[in-house]
Amino acid sequence: MSERVSFAPEGEFRDDVAAAYEEVGGALRVLLPRACLNHVGSTSVPGSLTKGDLDICVLVSAAAFADADEALARTYARNEGSDRTPAFSAFVAAAHGVDVGIQLVIEGSADDVFVAWRDLLNTNAELRAEYDALKRRFEGAPMDDYRAAKSAFIERHLRA
Secondary structure, eight states: OOOBOOOEEGGGTHHHHHHHHHHHHHHHHHHOTTSEEEEESGGGSTTOEEOSOEEEEEEEOHHHHHHHHHHHHHHSEEOTTSOOBTTEEEEEEEETTEEEEEEEEETTSTTOOHHHHHHHHHHOHHHHHHHHHHHHHTTTSBHHHHHHHHHHHHHHHHHO
């Protein structure tokens, strides 16, 4: 049986997500002191619907990517359900009862979209409402179906 997706208002997770960000973000700052960390994903968009997980985008230079990838791989499990490219790697963790996704990205690469997407959702209420409507349509649906629709939605709006 495939994993099903479920959403709730971001505010229900805010305190636990903030605590998880402090813990995991602190560890990442020690591990990768030159990286730029950003809380991204729906828990970084007040009032949005979310699965309740924390996403942290770790931006590094192209020259630092391989070493950062190795350092993260020694500390965190790779997210085997995520694509891996020469400019992007994903890892998973957990803290304070929150699933944490760590996205390592070369700054300025084609994969460097996480902060732009967060900022777009935080400044465009109409887009955020449309994104939340997409989530409502996929409530209880297979996670893979939701992820495919979400990716297409994000790509379409970032290209616009």
